[in-house]
Amino acid sequence: MTNRRDFLKTGGVALGALALGPDVLRAGDSARGHIATPSGYRPLPPVVTDPATRELMMEALDAAKRAGAGWADVRIGRNRNNSVNTREQQVTNVVESDTMGCGVRVLVDGCWGFAATQVLTKAGVGGAAQEAVAIARANRIAMARRVELAPAPSLGDRTWRSAYTIDPFTVSLEEKVGLLLKANAEAMKARNVRFVTSGLSFVKEERNYANTDGSVITQDYVRSWVTLAATAVANGDFAQRGPEVVQPMGRGWEYVLEADVAGNALKWGEEAAEKLTAKSVDVGRYDLILHPSQLFLTIHESLAHPTELDRAMGYEANYAGTSFIAPPRDVLGKLKLGPEFMNLVGNRSEEGALATIGYDDDGVQPDEFHIVKDGVFNDYQTTREQAPLLDWWYTQRGQPLRSHGCSYAQSWADVQFQRMPNVSLQPGERDLSWNDLIAATDRGIAMIGRASYSIDQQRYNAQFGAQLCYEVRNGKIVGQLKDVAYQMRTPDFWNAMDMIGGKSSYEFGGTFNDGKGQPSQANAVSHGCPPVRIRNINVINTGRTL
Amino acid sequence: MTRASRWADVGGVISREEAEALVGRVVQRSSADAVSVSVQSARETNLRFADNQVSTSGTTTNTTLRVQSVFGKRRASVVTNDLSDAGVQRAVTQAEAIARLAPEDPEYLGELGAQSYEAVPAWFDRTAELSAEDRARAALTALAPAREAGDLTVAGYIVCEASATALGNSAGLFAYHRGTNANYTLTARTNDGTGSGWAAAEANDWTAIDFAGVARQAIDKARRSRNPVAIEPGRYTVILEPEATANLVSVMTGALQARSADEGRSAFAKAGGTKVGERILDPRVTLLSDPRDPLVLAAPFDGDGLPLGRQVWVRNGVLEQLAYTRYWGQRQGRPASGAANSLRLEGGEASTADLIASTERGVLVTRLWYLRAVDQRTLVQTGLTRDGTFLIEGGRIVRSIKNFRFNDSPLFMLNNLEGLGRAERTAGGGRLVMPSLKVRDFNFTSLSDAV
Numbered sequence: 001m002t003n004r005r006d007f008l009k010t011g012g013v014a015l016g017a018l019a020l021g022p023d024v025l026r027a028g029d030s031a032r033g034h035i036a037t038p039s040g041y042r043p044l045p046p047v048v049t050d051p052a053t054r055e056l057m058m059e060a061l062d063a064a065k066r067a068g069a070g071w072a073d074v075r076i077g078r079n080r081n082n083s084v085n086t087r088e089q090q091v092t093n094v095v096e097s098d099t100m101g102c103g104v105r106v107l108v109d110g111c112w113g114f115a116a117t118q119v120l121t122k123a124g125v126g127g128a129a130q131e132a133v134a135i136a137r138a139n140r141i142a143m144a145r146r147v148e149l150a151p152a153p154s155l156g157d158r159t160w161r162s163a164y165t166i167d168p169f170t171v172s173l174e175e176k177v178g179l180l181l182k183a184n185a186e187a188m189k190a191r192n193v194r195f196v197t198s199g200l201s202f203v204k205e206e207r208n209y210a211n212t213d214g215s216v217i218t219q220d221y222v223r224s225w226v227t228l229a230a231t232a233v234a235n236g237d238f239a240q241r242g243p244e245v246v247q248p249m250g251r252g253w254e255y256v257l258e259a260d261v262a263g264n265a266l267k268w269g270e271e272a273a274e275k276l277t278a279k280s281v282d283v284g285r286y287d288l289i290l291h292p293s294q295l296f297l298t299i300h301e302s303l304a305h306p307t308e309l310d311r312a313m314g315y316e317a318n319y320a321g322t323s324f325i326a327p328p329r330d331v332l333g334k335l336k337l338g339p340e341f342m343n344l345v346g347n348r349s350e351e352g353a354l355a356t357i358g359y360d361d362d363g364v365q366p367d368e369f370h371i372v373k374d375g376v377f378n379d380y381q382t383t384r385e386q387a388p389l390l391d392w393w394y395t396q397r398g399q400p401l402r403s404h405g406c407s408y409a410q411s412w413a414d415v416q417f418q419r420m421p422n423v424s425l426q427p428g429e430r431d432l433s434w435n436d437l438i439a440a441t442d443r444g445i446a447m448i449g450r451a452s453y454s455i456d457q458q459r460y461n462a463q464f465g466a467q468l469c470y471e472v473r474n475g476k477i478v479g480q481l482k483d484v485a486y487q488m489r490t491p492d493f494w495n496a497m498d499m500i501g502g503k504s505s506y507e508f509g510g511t512f513n514d515g516k517g518q519p520s521q522a523n524a525v526s527h528g529c530p531p532v533r534i535r536n537i538n539v540i541n542t543g544r545t546l
Numbered sequence: 547m548t549r550a551s552r553w554a555d556v557g558g559v560i561s562r563e564e565a566e567a568l569v570g571r572v573v574q575r576s577s578a579d580a581v582s583v584s585v586q587s588a589r590e591t592n593l594r595f596a597d598n599q600v601s602t603s604g605t606t607t608n609t610t611l612r613v614q615s616v617f618g619k620r621r622a623s624v625v626t627n628d629l630s631d632a633g634v635q636r637a638v639t640q641a642e643a644i645a646r647l648a649p650e651d652p653e654y655l656g657e658l659g660a661q662s663y664e665a666v667p668a669w670f671d672r673t674a675e676l677s678a679e680d681r682a683r684a685a686l687t688a689l690a691p692a693r694e695a696g697d698l699t700v701a702g703y704i705v706c707e708a709s710a711t712a713l714g715n716s717a718g719l720f721a722y723h724r725g726t727n728a729n730y731t732l733t734a735r736t737n738d739g740t741g742s743g744w745a746a747a748e749a750n751d752w753t754a755i756d757f758a759g760v761a762r763q764a765i766d767k768a769r770r771s772r773n774p775v776a777i778e779p780g781r782y783t784v785i786l787e788p789e790a791t792a793n794l795v796s797v798m799t800g801a802l803q804a805r806s807a808d809e810g811r812s813a814f815a816k817a818g819g820t821k822v823g824e825r826i827l828d829p830r831v832t833l834l835s836d837p838r839d840p841l842v843l844a845a846p847f848d849g850d851g852l853p854l855g856r857q858v859w860v861r862n863g864v865l866e867q868l869a870y871t872r873y874w875g876q877r878q879g880r881p882a883s884g885a886a887n888s889l890r891l892e893g894g895e896a897s898t899a900d901l902i903a904s905t906e907r908g909v910l911v912t913r914l915w916y917l918r919a920v921d922q923r924t925l926v927q928t929g930l931t932r933d934g935t936f937l938i939e940g941g942r943i944v945r946s947i948k949n950f951r952f953n954d955s956p957l958f959m960l961n962n963l964e965g966l967g968r969a970e971r972t973a974g975g976g977r978l979v980m981p982s983l984k985v986r987d988f989n990f991t992s993l994s995d996a997v
Contacts, residue, residue, distance in 0.1 A: 081625075090649070090650075090651055090652055090653065091648055091649050091651055092651070092653070093623075094621070094622040094623065094644055094645075094648050095622070095623045095624075095625065096622070096623070096624045096625070096640060096641075096644060097624070097625035097626075098624070098625065098626050098628075099608075099610060099625065099626065099627040100627065100628065101608065101627065103606075105604075111600065112600075112601065112602050112603060113603060113604065114602060114603065114604030114605070115604055115605050115606075116604070116605070116606040116607070116608070117607060118607070118608050118609065118627045131605060132604065134678060135603050135604060135605065135678040136603075138677070138678035138679045138681075138682050139593070139600045139603050139678065139682050141679075141682050141683070141686070142595065142599075142600045142682045142683075142685050142686050142689055143599065143600055144598055144599040144600075144689075144693065145599055172647065173622075173644055173647040173648060174647055177648070177649055181649075194809075194810075195809065195811065231811055233809075233810045233811060235817070236810070236815075236816065236817035237923070238810060238811045238922075238923065240922075313597060314596055314597045314699055314701060314735070315596040315597060315601060315701070316596070316701075317596060317699075317701035317733045317735060317742075318594075318596065318701040318702055318703055318731055318732065318733040318744075319703070319731070321915075321932075321996070322735075322997075324995070324996070413606045413608055414606070415602045415604050417602065452918045452919060452920045452928065453918055454916040454917065454918045454928045454929055454930070454951075455916055456915065456916065456930045456932070456949065456951070456994045456996035457915055457916075457930075457932055457996055458995070458996035458997065459996075460994055460995045460996050461930065461949075461951055461992060461993070461994035461995070461996065463920075463928050463951060463953075463992075465920060483921075485920060485928070487951070487991070487992050489995070518592070518594055518703040518705070518731075519590070519592060519705060540953070540991065542920040542921055542926060542928075542953065543921065544921065544924045544926055544955070544958075545924070546813065546923075546924050546957060
């Protein structure tokens with residue numbers, strides 16, 4: 001009988017070389033797997049589906065069918081987290097987390113059931129399958145309509161690995177701590193910077209998936225985040241730069257090295273110090289020049305969330321909310337969300353982006369799709385359960401009915417549902433830069449880095465701050481501003497966009513922790529975008545005194 | 547193969563004896579100078595419904611073990627859910643290997659010795675043993691009237707948790723607490739898209755939740771909130787229902803930390819010191835934490851094993867104390883207070899209806915949404931009203947109004963107090979007991995078209 005120890009011993013990703021099979025030849029659905037690991041670091045083993053894990057997944061599917069499920073899928077996952085946190089010249093926390101388990105999802109007479117267990121034996125996963133079926137049966141008394149899944153082809157055996165070359169879980173603690181403490185010391189050199197916190201957070205997921213359609217998938221996914229917050233204190237006042245000074249990415253330790261945290265820390269410290277004496281903003285209307293590190297979150301909140309089909313259909317009404325981009329028949333192909341040069345693409349394929357994955361948690365290979373095409377709303381984010389709701393639209397457009405591959409669960413312990421793919425604003429045709437946008441602006445505010453952000457439950461009214469705000473006069477930055485936030489109404493805001501950066505100014509911004517659902521689950525997602533200029537936006541002053 | 551423990555086999559919650567044995571297995575295997583253990587065990591069952599139909603539903607059982615190994619002042623933690631002997635051994639070995647490499651932590655004070663805790667009876671068998679049928683029937687109390695009405699759509703979430711927490715270490719400390727919790731939230735929307743109402747309930751004991759009552763309240767609010775009209779943003783007298791009060795007051799917990807105040811970077815810092823001993827809020831404001839609060843039973847210890855009693859943070863408007871960790875308390879010569887597990891704002895005798903009746907012109911707010919700090923120096927938050935916002939004139943609710951964005955601070959709000967309702971358990975999370983409030987000059991800064 002398989003047990004957890006055997007699973008670990010032959011764990012697909014950990015020691016996959018023990019089980020070389022035909023999969024290895026396909027390990028590169030992404031060719032990235034073949035990028036050489038820099039010297040001094042351990043090379044990556046191939047990605048394979050461990051036979052013991054496959055056997056457990058088959059047992060769970062069989063048990064579900066025996067118990068009466070019409071359709072089922074199973075995920076066996078291993079989730080590893082590594083975090084190192086520091087303040088000033090000391091380490092405050094080192095945590096290594098490694099958990100495993102199995103989640104089984106079933107459809108019985110068109111009704112969902114789900115159960116998750118940490119017991120990785122045939123009896124354990126079989127018991128979870130039976131419990132999921134029992135829950136689905138019990139829920140039939142409250143069912144109104146059957147769930148019907150969009151067709152998805154059986155994929156057979158597949159593997160995939162994310163775009164990393166150095167596994168952060170093989171990097172020594174000394175190297176991680178050394179990097180952070182050096183950065184802290186640099187930031188503390190700035191005048192009035194009295195406190196610095198910094199941290200590294202790494203996630204490594206082994207995602208095994210199988211369903212009764214015949215797909216068996218193993219994926220190896222790594223993401224990395226380095227943060228630093230510098231706080232300047234003087235005259236009974238304080239100001240902070242950070243903690244999001246480097247964007248999180250679906251990459252490995254090589255990305256942390258590229259970010260050169262120690263080399264940039266003094267600059268971040270000085271920016272915090274400068275904020276202490278910055279001019280408090282005069283309220284009024286300004287042209288905003290938004291850097292990708294700030295803009296990504298405005299895209300996320302005002303365009304990406306309201307184009308989730310479950311929100312538009314009311315499935316998140318009790319928590320995250322609904323959407324102003326609804327009902328589908330009134331808005332698809334009709335609603336003008338921005339100027340003609342505005343194109344917004346959903347994808348799970350941009351290299352190194354956080355929502356990039358080979359196969360989703362419905363067993364679907366995601367595709368790339370235009371959410372906004374030439375300024376007009378064009379499509380929603382979907383799963384297999386949701387895509388049939390748009391059958392009429394795809395028929396009208398001559399497109400096949402399929403899910404866009406947006407099903408995701410944060411771990412084996414949680415049920416999958418529709419989550420955001422990378423939703424990226426495409427760069428403009430002219431290759432304009434951040435500086436070009438500033439040079440073209442007479443009276444504006446240039447904003448960098450995300451700070452406070454809030455938006456209503458249908459995604460109309462939002463208020464966003466920034467970590468750094470600069471006053472722009474006659475095409476030049478004249479100084480830092482503080483207490484700045486802009487208020488917006490989504491369709492008005494995007495229709496006021498009149499300049500967009502080009503390909504060389506395109507960057508990713510993202511988060512590990514986009515919350516949605518009940519119970520709330522975190523999703524990691526990136527948004528690619530160039531800087532943009534938005535005309536005549538209302539700016540308020542958030543400073544008050546106690 | 548090592549046999550997995552009994553509770554893991556049956557998918558239940560770890561008992562005191564099993565937790566003690568697990569802690570013992572770790573301590574026995576440890577070769578570090580000191581070791582501490584934390585066990586989190588939970589069985590969560592839930593049911594979601596939306597669009598007048600059940601959606602996802604499930605159960606998750608998991609027990610995790612956290613091992614912190616210490617050599618001198620070097621320490622590191624490993625978390626695993628592999629509770630077999632081999633899994634426990636692996637966690638201990640790995641924690642020790644990492645701890646040896648970690649730099650010294652000058653703030654490490656050594657392990658806390660044995661403590662005594664007064665048990666809190668937060669466990670209700672009926673809640674722990676709930677069946678999928680029980681939850682589906684509870685959901686029908688909202689689904690059935692909504693389907694029958696024809697002009698309403700409901701979305702809701704029922705979640706029950708049975709959980710246990712245990713702490714232990716090589717210095718003889720052992721703490722165990724188990725509890726149950728049931729939470730129900732419900733949103734009713736009118737099919738014309740213009741009305742939305744929210745109602746909720748939370749209790750340690752499932753039988754204390756009035757499902758049909760929650761449904762009546764949400765449906766009534768949805769119907770009454772139809773066709774909202776826009777009124778000018780600005781400063782209004784506002785009546786916050788308990789959930790809205792909780793949304794704002796709960797952000798104060800972060801600022802109640804002594805260290806950030808002493809370091810000059812919190813709302814309770816002032817030049818050269820802190821505001822402890824000063825009257826910072828209206829004299830009717832008393833803010834406290836008590837694990838034996840009958841409306842919110844919580845663990846009688848914090849994550850470090852410090853015993854928690856009743857602690858008053860603000861008494862009659864005066865900032866009485868801030869929270870000290872073991873390290874910060876020792877450094878400042880103050881007792882360690884520990885981190886509280888719940889928060890109560892003491893209420894008054896009025897009902898929400900009384901507060902409305904006493905209001906010549908004002909706004910009634912059901913709940914707030916998407917709160918974010920805009921300034922840590924003042925605790926100013928921004929956010930929006932949601933799911934039932936009404937205009938009050940002449941002591942009566944006269945119409946539904948469009949939602950507002952606000953920019954305001956709980957510290958301003960609790961100084962602009964006009965009246966307090968009765969405190970009740972709120973259901974938005976965070977183990978809170980809050981009253982409805984009547985406050986003047988609440989700062990609405992813009993309108994939202996969201997329903």
